[in-house]
Amino acid sequence: MIEFDNVSKIYPNGSIGLRNINLTIQKGELVVIVGLSGAGKSTLLRSINRMNDITSGDIRINGNSVTQASGSELRLIRRDIGMIFQSFNLIKRATVIQNVLSGRVGYHSTLRTMLGWFPKEDIDLSLTALQRVNIREKAYTRADQLSGGQQQRVSIARALAQEAQVILADEPVASLDPLTTRQVMEDLKRINRELNITTVINLHFIDLAREYATRIIGLRAGEVVFDGTPEEATDEAFAEIYGRAVKHDELLGVL
Numbered sequence: 001m002i003e004f005d006n007v008s009k010i011y012p013n014g015s016i017g018l019r020n021i022n023l024t025i026q027k028g029e030l031v032v033i034v035g036l037s038g039a040g041k042s043t044l045l046r047s048i049n050r051m052n053d054i055t056s057g058d059i060r061i062n063g064n065s066v067t068q069a070s071g072s073e074l075r076l077i078r079r080d081i082g083m084i085f086q087s088f089n090l091i092k093r094a095t096v097i098q099n100v101l102s103g104r105v106g107y108h109s110t111l112r113t114m115l116g117w118f119p120k121e122d123i124d125l126s127l128t129a130l131q132r133v134n135i136r137e138k139a140y141t142r143a144d145q146l147s148g149g150q151q152q153r154v155s156i157a158r159a160l161a162q163e164a165q166v167i168l169a170d171e172p173v174a175s176l177d178p179l180t181t182r183q184v185m186e187d188l189k190r191i192n193r194e195l196n197i198t199t200v201i202n203l204h205f206i207d208l209a210r211e212y213a214t215r216i217i218g219l220r221a222g223e224v225v226f227d228g229t230p231e232e233a234t235d236e237a238f239a240e241i242y243g244r245a246v247k248h249d250e251l252l253g254v255l
């Protein structure tokens with residue numbers, strides 16, 4: 001469970017990232033965050049693993065405060081959170097399996113991981129993770145030889161090898177074509193269902209949000225202006241979130 005308790009974030013230059021957010025995300029939900037550029041989606045997502053510090057309020061994961069966690073507590077909290085980025089964040093010159101194994105670094109000493117000494121169980125876990133996203137056969141290929149969609153699957157496998165309880169995905173499909181976009185969204189949805197991993201995804205395509213989310217949260221100027229099911233997220237609701245009618249380029253389109 002992820003709880004936001006009166007969370008606000010004001011950047012040093014005075015920009016408002018988040019305003020008084022109160023939210024509870026239950027285990028196993030697939031939450032999609034939507035909103036215009038600058039609405040606060042990335043700020044919200046990145047505050048969950050404290051990539052961004054908040055200005056006031058508290059964020060708790062399973063009752064443990066992320067906001068107040070010290071160095072070693074924060075490392076343990078972060079070990080349970082997998083992060084997926086628009087740009088994949090892979091080590092391009094390393095193989096796929098080396099990238100997936102990097103999800104295990106939080107479980108071992110720095111020296112051991114620097115030398116690449118991972119136990120056999122970690123290798124098995126990584127291969128199983130690759131199997132789950134259907135690219136097991138690419139394990140020994142260099143990451144930069146894969147397509148964008150395959151690279152994003154490697155980053156999902158890395159989060160699985162990490163045995164993350166929570167996956168945070170910041171615009172995970174923004175660099176992908178429509179077909180690959182759906183494949184990656186299907187992977188995220190399947191993993192969410194099969195492994196009951198709480199998943200929070202920032203997206204700007206509203207039809208994808210409706211199709212894959214179990215819950216949609218709309219942000220506008222740092223505030224929650226919508227919180228409901230995909231069925232409740234009508235065109236009118238989106239117009240309210242965006243402060244204007246939905247535009248054509250905010251739909252991925254039907255394939």
Ligand SMILES: Nc1ncnc2c1ncn2[C@@H]1O[C@H](COP(=O)(O)OP(=O)(O)OP(=O)(O)O)[C@@H](O)[C@H]1O
Binds near residue numbers: 012017039041042044
């Ligand atoms: N590092 C920063 N320094 C100052 N202001 C920032 C910083 N990062 C974000 N902001 C401001 O905080 C607000 C929310 O930004 P955020 O990036 O969270 O929005 P977003 O909804 O993720 O937008 P996008 O879809 O463009 O990524 C914006 O007004 C933005 O200008």
